[in-house]
Amino acid sequence: MSLELQDIHKSFGPVRANDGVSLSIEAGTLHGLLGENGAGKSTLMKILSGFISADAGRIALDGTPLTLSSPRDGIRAGIGMLHQDPLVFLPFSVLDNFLIGSGRRLRLDREAGRRALEETAGRFGFSFYPDAPARTLTVGERQQLEIARLLWLGARVLILDEPTTGISATQRTTLFEILRSLAAEGMIVAFVSHKLEEVEELCDRVTVMRRGRVVGESEMPAPAERLVEMMFGRVLVESEPTPPPFGEPVLEVDAITLRERTLTTSELSVSVREGEIVGLAGLEGSGQRMLLRAAAGLLQPESGRVRVRGRDLTRRGYRDFLRAGIHYLPAGRLEEGLVPGLTVAEHVLLARGAMGFFIDGAAAREDARGAIADYAIVGTPESTVESLSGGNQQRLLLAMTPPDARLLLMEHPTRGLDIESADWVWTRLLERRDRGSAIVFASADLDELLRYSDRILVFFSGRAVKALDARETTGEELGHLIGGKELV
Amino acid sequence: MNAHSWLARVGTIALPVVIAFAVALLLLQLADAPPFEALGLIWEGSVGSAAKISDTLSAWVPLTLAAAGLVVTFAAGLWNIGVEGQIVAGAVAATWVARELPGPAAVLITAMLLAGIVGGALWALLAGLLKTRGGVNEIFGGLGLDFVASGLAIYLIIGPWKREGVASTSGTDLFRPEAWMPTVGRAQFAVIPILLTVGAVVLVYVLMRGTRFGLRLKAVGKNPRSAHLLGISTERYTLAAFLLCGGLAGLAGAILVSGVFHKLVPSVSGGYGFLGILVVLLAGYRAAWIAPISFFFAAVAVGSTQLSLRLDLDSSLGGVLQGVLVLLVILLGGWRARRTRRRMVLMGPERLMEPEGP
Numbered sequence: 001m002s003l004e005l006q007d008i009h010k011s012f013g014p015v016r017a018n019d020g021v022s023l024s025i026e027a028g029t030l031h032g033l034l035g036e037n038g039a040g041k042s043t044l045m046k047i048l049s050g051f052i053s054a055d056a057g058r059i060a061l062d063g064t065p066l067t068l069s070s071p072r073d074g075i076r077a078g079i080g081m082l083h084q085d086p087l088v089f090l091p092f093s094v095l096d097n098f099l100i101g102s103g104r105r106l107r108l109d110r111e112a113g114r115r116a117l118e119e120t121a122g123r124f125g126f127s128f129y130p131d132a133p134a135r136t137l138t139v140g141e142r143q144q145l146e147i148a149r150l151l152w153l154g155a156r157v158l159i160l161d162e163p164t165t166g167i168s169a170t171q172r173t174t175l176f177e178i179l180r181s182l183a184a185e186g187m188i189v190a191f192v193s194h195k196l197e198e199v200e201e202l203c204d205r206v207t208v209m210r211r212g213r214v215v216g217e218s219e220m221p222a223p224a225e226r227l228v229e230m231m232f233g234r235v236l237v238e239s240e241p242t243p244p245p246f247g248e249p250v251l252e253v254d255a256i257t258l259r260e261r262t263l264t265t266s267e268l269s270v271s272v273r274e275g276e277i278v279g280l281a282g283l284e285g286s287g288q289r290m291l292l293r294a295a296a297g298l299l300q301p302e303s304g305r306v307r308v309r310g311r312d313l314t315r316r317g318y319r320d321f322l323r324a325g326i327h328y329l330p331a332g333r334l335e336e337g338l339v340p341g342l343t344v345a346e347h348v349l350l351a352r353g354a355m356g357f358f359i360d361g362a363a364a365r366e367d368a369r370g371a372i373a374d375y376a377i378v379g380t381p382e383s384t385v386e387s388l389s390g391g392n393q394q395r396l397l398l399a400m401t402p403p404d405a406r407l408l409l410m411e412h413p414t415r416g417l418d419i420e421s422a423d424w425v426w427t428r429l430l431e432r433r434d435r436g437s438a439i440v441f442a443s444a445d446l447d448e449l450l451r452y453s454d455r456i457l458v459f460f461s462g463r464a465v466k467a468l469d470a471r472e473t474t475g476e477e478l479g480h481l482i483g484g485k486e487l488v
Numbered sequence: 489m490n491a492h493s494w495l496a497r498v499g500t501i502a503l504p505v506v507i508a509f510a511v512a513l514l515l516l517q518l519a520d521a522p523p524f525e526a527l528g529l530i531w532e533g534s535v536g537s538a539a540k541i542s543d544t545l546s547a548w549v550p551l552t553l554a555a556a557g558l559v560v561t562f563a564a565g566l567w568n569i570g571v572e573g574q575i576v577a578g579a580v581a582a583t584w585v586a587r588e589l590p591g592p593a594a595v596l597i598t599a600m601l602l603a604g605i606v607g608g609a610l611w612a613l614l615a616g617l618l619k620t621r622g623g624v625n626e627i628f629g630g631l632g633l634d635f636v637a638s639g640l641a642i643y644l645i646i647g648p649w650k651r652e653g654v655a656s657t658s659g660t661d662l663f664r665p666e667a668w669m670p671t672v673g674r675a676q677f678a679v680i681p682i683l684l685t686v687g688a689v690v691l692v693y694v695l696m697r698g699t700r701f702g703l704r705l706k707a708v709g710k711n712p713r714s715a716h717l718l719g720i721s722t723e724r725y726t727l728a729a730f731l732l733c734g735g736l737a738g739l740a741g742a743i744l745v746s747g748v749f750h751k752l753v754p755s756v757s758g759g760y761g762f763l764g765i766l767v768v769l770l771a772g773y774r775a776a777w778i779a780p781i782s783f784f785f786a787a788v789a790v791g792s793t794q795l796s797l798r799l800d801l802d803s804s805l806g807g808v809l810q811g812v813l814v815l816l817v818i819l820l821g822g823w824r825a826r827r828t829r830r831r832m833v834l835m836g837p838e839r840l841m842e843p844e845g846p
Contacts, residue, residue: 298717318716318717318719319719319721322719328717330717335711335713335714336713336714336717337714337717338711338714339706339707339710339711339714339715340710340711341706341710341711342703342706342707342710346703346706346707349700349703350703350704350707350715350718350720351718356700357699357700357701358698358699358700359698359699359700359703361698400718
């Protein structure tokens with residue numbers, strides 16, 4: 001038995017999330033799908049499970065072509081998807097969660113279900129109280145419940161999307177054992193991850209994706225350097241002209257601990273001086289965004305102090321940080337940075353923060369035209385921001401940041417931008433740096449981190465594991481540290 | 489507004505209006521009433537004479553005031569269901585002034601109108617604070633406060649403010665004549681309320697189109713997270729929107745007690761607040777459209793009372809007409825939005841992480 005995906009295409013607007021992906025997974029092998037965030041893994045797996053439809057391409061299971069237009073079709077074809085957040089209804093009992101989505105008969109046979117649950121659970125050494133509410137389960141146990149349910153529904157293919165996020169080390173070990181035994185029984189198991197370490201530990205074979213395409217396949221074990229190179233591309237570092245010397249400290253973060261949802265960081269300390277660029281590396285959700293938000297006054301630290309230009313702003317509001325010249329440019333440009341429905345001119349007006357009750361329409365348009373010319377935005381003052389491309393949205397966000405900002409905190413400053421736009425954005429950022437602004441940015445692009453940072457702070461699961469001098473490190477070293485491994 | 493979107497807006501209103509009238513005609517046919525005669529009666533009864541126009545305008549005033557206020561709260565992204573209670577609060581405040589304050593008509597009526605504005609605004613502020621400080625959704629907070637306001641009015645009417653001798657839910661004693669809104673001519677046009685209403689619509693229109701306040705309010709309504717990052721205090725703007733809407737609703741309440749009932753009655757708001765929500769939905773949240781749409785609603789409501797007088801039909805037919813109309817407009821709007829959204833709905837967060845196309 002094998003699962004074949006042929007030439008899968010999927011675009012979201014102008015973005016090609018899957019650009020001709022072909023993949024074959026044999027039964028009995030644990031197949032890893034590796035790639036950094038945004039490589040197109042999740043899109044591919046959503047297509048495979050019927051959650052979204054491909055624009056083009058063929059899927060065949062055991063030689064039979066499949067038409068998947070909803071997750072229901074996926075389940076019927078025997079494809080079970082374990083989502084990153086297990087689909088568990090928290091107020092329901094364990095048993096009800098197990099039975100949900102089962103059968104098409106009106107009557108719910110709880111007793112048969114109870115026996116099936118106990119049998120399936122027994123097979124894998126799970127222990128559930130069928131009548132306990134699902135909210136009492138840990139994330140790992142919810143996953144186990146979901147696996148039991150999918151197997152009971154007759155899944156022949158099991159897809160796991162980043163299954164190790166938020167579960168304990170013991171549960172991870174249990175999960176890996178289960179996956180190995182399922183594969184040994186002849187199931188098709190696809191394990192999606194951006195963590196090199198896990199794929200190395202678990203998989204027999206790995207496919208690496210980057211930017212919507214399959215860039216390589218390999219039997220495991222394979223040299224880590226090769227996988228890193230496939231994931232991130234060859235990293236070339238060019239030397240930059242010497243920037244002006246650093247000035248006074250702009251931001252001093254002293255041993256802060258941050259907590260947001262499930263992640264609590266260790267004590268983080270960093271000091272950024274005028275004219276300095278600090279890059280934050282790490283997998284998505286390792287604590288970089290939290291540090292940026294804490295430095296902007298958007299996330300209150302549980303302990304520790306934050307000083308801006310010598311002034312203690314710990315536990316002060318965002319607006320105090322703003323007044324001190326700190327500007328935060330989020331990754332979600334339309335979600336957090338801009339206001340969909342409003343025009344470019346209206347954004348420029350909002351950002352200028354000028355006083356005066358009435359709006360001078362002519363002056364506002366003139367102002368917007370100035371910003372459009374200065375920042376080479378493709379659009380008119382009357383364009384709504386959602387009609388702009390991602391690159392132009394980023395340009396507008398930059399145009400809205402006052403030129404005298406002392407510190408720019410940026411999340412993925414060039415994510416989703418083509419190379420030309422990305423270069424342009426960095427040219428403007430370096431100009432600001434040369435005038436004494438400091439920049440702290442988080443990025444998943446190793447090239448960007450190495451090329452523009454003075455220092456790089458590497459994050460791994462809430463800890464700043466290493467501070468690197470960007471001029472003395474290599475893409476390989478950085479790639480390993482991001483994956484949680486020291487290069488020996 | 490350019491010509492194309494203007495046409496589109498007329499289309500989204502005209503098409504449902506035509507269908508709504510067709511449904512009304514069908515209903516009349518089913519009720520064995522002569523349909524076109526009935527529609528003629530509605531016309532006659534709403535704009536057929538100066539007196540009828542005056543009646544229609546006295547319904548138009550509170551409806552338009554409430555709708556004008558609601559344009560502001562909708563712009564801030566708020567469903568101010570509490571508008572009905574804010575009208576009642578304004579009416580109660582104005583009644584208190586009418587009962588307590590001595591003085592000539594000019595002073596008294598001015599004070600009543602101001603008291604109405606303050607009463608409605610404070611009642612709305614309550615809903616706003618419940619939202620910003622208590623985390624209570626404004627729909628539920630507002631609905632609860634609606635009941636509290638109407639309970640308060642009834643308590644006052646049968647309690648402290650009861651009529652001499654008898655306590656009756658038919659209302660308080662009539663105000664003294666100085667507290668009656670002056671009218672003009674035999675048809676009794678209430679000129680002051682009409683001018684105030686026109687002023688309110690212009691105020692809201694200018695506020696939303698030409699001021700920094702309106703722009704920031706829209707930003708808060710469309711994306712509070714971005715607005716916050718732009719340094720706008722979302723709480724302050726949310727509360728300001730509530731205050732403005734409550735003030736206009738309260739003004740409507742004061743006009744109702746002073747100009748229509750001349751006393752406080754239990755159901756003083758008469759559903760103008762809820763109807764105002766429908767008017768704003770129909771107007772596509774734009775101030776420029778609320779005056780004519782309110783007038784149409786007021787005319788149908790006033791005109792359909794003729795049906796019961798002349799054709800022995802229930803006057804609720806007017807309500808049916810309004811309801812069908814709003815449903816159709818919302819249905820068409822929803823259908824259109826769905827069509828434009830379909831292409832975007834599956835664009836998950838991944839699109840932000842992918843390389844950009846041409």
